Amino acid sequence: MPSSNSIIKVEMKLLMMTAALVLSGCANLTEVKEERETLFAGEIKGDYSALAHCVAAKMQTDERKDISALQYSVRVYPDIGKSEVLGAYVNNKYHGAAYAFHLELKKAAPNVSDALLKGGKYEGVEALKTLHTCSTA
Secondary structure: OHHHHHHHHHHHHHHHHHHHHHHHHHHHOOOOOOOOEEEEEEEEEEEEEEEHHHHHHHHHOOHHHHOOOOOEEEEEEOOOEEEEEEEEEEOOOOOOEEEEEEEEEEEEEEEEEEEEOOOOOOOOHHHHHHHHHHHOO
Protein backbone atom coordinates (compact mmCIF):
# COMPACT_ATOMS: atom_id res chain seq x y z
CA MET A 1 0.00 0.00 0.00
CA PRO A 2 1.45 3.44 -0.94
CA SER A 3 2.35 5.76 1.88
CA SER A 4 0.20 8.79 2.61
CA ASN A 5 3.13 11.09 1.69
CA SER A 6 3.35 9.67 -1.84
CA ILE A 7 -0.43 9.98 -2.30
CA ILE A 8 -0.30 13.62 -1.17
CA LYS A 9 2.59 14.32 -3.58
CA VAL A 10 0.66 12.83 -6.51
CA GLU A 11 -2.46 14.79 -5.59
CA MET A 12 -0.44 18.02 -5.33
CA LYS A 13 1.13 17.41 -8.75
CA LEU A 14 -2.30 16.81 -10.28
CA LEU A 15 -3.66 19.94 -8.62
CA MET A 16 -0.75 22.07 -9.88
CA MET A 17 -1.05 20.68 -13.41
CA THR A 18 -4.79 21.36 -13.43
CA ALA A 19 -4.27 24.91 -12.16
CA ALA A 20 -1.60 25.56 -14.81
CA LEU A 21 -3.89 24.33 -17.58
CA VAL A 22 -6.80 26.45 -16.37
CA LEU A 23 -4.64 29.57 -16.06
CA SER A 24 -3.06 29.13 -19.49
CA GLY A 25 -6.50 28.67 -21.01
CA CYS A 26 -7.75 31.87 -19.39
CA ALA A 27 -4.66 33.79 -20.54
CA ASN A 28 -5.30 32.78 -24.15
CA LEU A 29 -8.90 34.01 -24.07
CA THR A 30 -7.68 37.59 -24.46
CA GLU A 31 -5.95 36.66 -27.72
CA VAL A 32 -9.17 35.49 -29.37
CA LYS A 33 -10.16 37.85 -32.16
CA GLU A 34 -13.57 37.84 -33.67
CA GLU A 35 -13.57 37.18 -37.39
CA ARG A 36 -14.35 40.16 -39.61
CA GLU A 37 -15.07 40.55 -43.30
CA THR A 38 -12.09 40.74 -45.68
CA LEU A 39 -12.18 44.22 -47.19
CA PHE A 40 -8.96 44.15 -49.21
CA ALA A 41 -6.40 41.55 -50.22
CA GLY A 42 -3.75 42.43 -52.77
CA GLU A 43 -0.61 44.36 -53.60
CA ILE A 44 -0.21 48.01 -52.74
CA LYS A 45 2.59 50.48 -53.44
CA GLY A 46 4.72 51.35 -50.41
CA ASP A 47 7.00 49.93 -47.74
CA TYR A 48 5.19 47.63 -45.28
CA SER A 49 6.53 49.43 -42.20
CA ALA A 50 5.98 52.98 -43.47
CA LEU A 51 2.44 52.14 -44.58
CA ALA A 52 1.57 50.71 -41.16
CA HIS A 53 2.84 53.76 -39.31
CA CYS A 54 1.16 56.11 -41.78
CA VAL A 55 -2.25 54.42 -41.47
CA ALA A 56 -2.16 54.47 -37.66
CA ALA A 57 -0.95 58.09 -37.50
CA LYS A 58 -3.56 59.39 -39.94
CA MET A 59 -6.41 57.52 -38.25
CA GLN A 60 -5.37 58.70 -34.77
CA THR A 61 -5.51 62.31 -35.92
CA ASP A 62 -8.82 61.92 -37.74
CA GLU A 63 -11.38 64.52 -36.66
CA ARG A 64 -14.21 62.00 -36.37
CA LYS A 65 -14.46 60.78 -32.78
CA ASP A 66 -15.46 57.24 -33.69
CA ILE A 67 -12.21 56.85 -35.67
CA SER A 68 -9.79 58.78 -33.44
CA ALA A 69 -11.20 57.10 -30.31
CA LEU A 70 -9.98 53.67 -31.41
CA GLN A 71 -6.82 52.36 -29.79
CA TYR A 72 -4.18 51.72 -32.43
CA SER A 73 -1.42 49.17 -32.14
CA VAL A 74 1.37 48.99 -34.72
CA ARG A 75 3.65 45.98 -34.74
CA VAL A 76 6.61 45.72 -37.11
CA TYR A 77 8.55 42.48 -37.63
CA PRO A 78 11.57 43.46 -39.77
CA ASP A 79 13.12 39.99 -39.64
CA ILE A 80 10.17 38.56 -41.59
CA GLY A 81 9.21 41.71 -43.50
CA LYS A 82 5.78 42.09 -41.94
CA SER A 83 3.78 44.72 -40.07
CA GLU A 84 0.32 44.87 -38.50
CA VAL A 85 -2.05 47.63 -37.50
CA LEU A 86 -4.85 46.79 -35.11
CA GLY A 87 -7.62 49.29 -34.45
CA ALA A 88 -9.53 48.27 -31.33
CA TYR A 89 -12.45 49.67 -29.41
CA VAL A 90 -11.63 50.86 -25.90
CA ASN A 91 -11.99 48.13 -23.28
CA ASN A 92 -14.99 48.41 -21.06
CA LYS A 93 -16.39 46.18 -18.37
CA TYR A 94 -19.41 45.17 -20.43
CA HIS A 95 -17.98 44.32 -23.83
CA GLY A 96 -14.25 43.74 -23.30
CA ALA A 97 -11.82 44.34 -26.14
CA ALA A 98 -13.06 44.06 -29.70
CA TYR A 99 -11.24 45.05 -32.82
CA ALA A 100 -12.60 47.33 -35.52
CA PHE A 101 -10.04 46.37 -38.16
CA HIS A 102 -6.84 44.40 -38.63
CA LEU A 103 -4.37 45.37 -41.37
CA GLU A 104 -1.53 43.01 -42.19
CA LEU A 105 1.24 44.13 -44.55
CA LYS A 106 4.03 41.93 -45.94
CA LYS A 107 6.99 42.93 -48.08
CA ALA A 108 6.38 41.66 -51.63
CA ALA A 109 9.13 43.56 -53.46
CA PRO A 110 11.07 46.79 -52.95
CA ASN A 111 8.45 49.46 -52.22
CA VAL A 112 5.58 46.99 -52.77
CA SER A 113 3.56 45.29 -50.03
CA ASP A 114 0.94 42.58 -49.90
CA ALA A 115 -1.96 43.85 -47.82
CA LEU A 116 -4.76 42.02 -46.06
CA LEU A 117 -7.41 44.13 -44.36
CA LYS A 118 -10.26 42.72 -42.31
CA GLY A 119 -12.69 44.86 -40.43
CA GLY A 120 -16.09 46.31 -39.83
CA LYS A 121 -18.03 48.03 -42.57
CA TYR A 122 -17.33 51.53 -41.26
CA GLU A 123 -13.94 51.51 -39.51
CA GLY A 124 -12.48 48.95 -41.91
CA VAL A 125 -13.54 50.95 -44.96
CA GLU A 126 -12.00 54.07 -43.42
CA ALA A 127 -8.78 52.13 -42.81
CA LEU A 128 -8.82 51.06 -46.47
CA LYS A 129 -9.25 54.66 -47.64
CA THR A 130 -6.38 55.70 -45.37
CA LEU A 131 -4.20 52.86 -46.68
CA HIS A 132 -4.74 54.05 -50.26
CA THR A 133 -4.00 57.65 -49.21
CA CYS A 134 -0.74 56.54 -47.57
CA SER A 135 0.16 54.47 -50.62
CA THR A 136 -0.12 57.43 -52.98
CA ALA A 137 1.72 59.86 -50.66
